[in-house]
Amino acid sequence: MSLLVETTLCFISLLTVFNYVICATENAASGARAATFHFPEYAYKETSKNEVTYHDYELACSENLMCKNNANLVAKLNCLRRCISPSCYQDIYAFNELEEGEIDVRMNSFKGCVIQRI
Known part of the structure; x- marks a missing residue:
């Protein structure tokens, strides 16, 4: 140059x-x-039992054809979470869905909600 x-x-x-x-x-x-982002927070303790339980739900939902055939990674994650727990998804993500490039700071709250509601 x-x-x-x-x-x-x-x-x-x-x-x-x-x-x-x-x-x-x-x-x-x-x-x-x-802007401050607010969402419902649920306590989540990362134990092997909780991780296995959550993973089992995630694995079962990954076989759901609606989620499985989704090529977009973020849309697939949103689909999986709706499948895992529609009520937790509604509480935590529905008002402001996860977007491309967003760091998911709500994941532990979602896992906590799922474990509480099982």
Whole structure:
């Protein structure tokens, strides 16, 4: 790469970082906050018995043709969880389904709900 191209790319990178810092500072100064996500929380103790029980339900549901034939990973996970426990799914995921790229912070609550309701 030429020196001019490298310098231009470096300058654009610095501008991007500078813009991000300015926006973050303005949001903090204006009192803007990140949205807080709330969902029902159920206690889950990760014991071998609970893990085996949950895995057995998950395995049985993975044979469900509606879930099995779903090529999209997130849609398949949503399907499996609906199959494992429709009522727990309704409580924890239905109002805001898991999306592509989302870190599933609700999984332990879902497992806790399932174990409580078995």
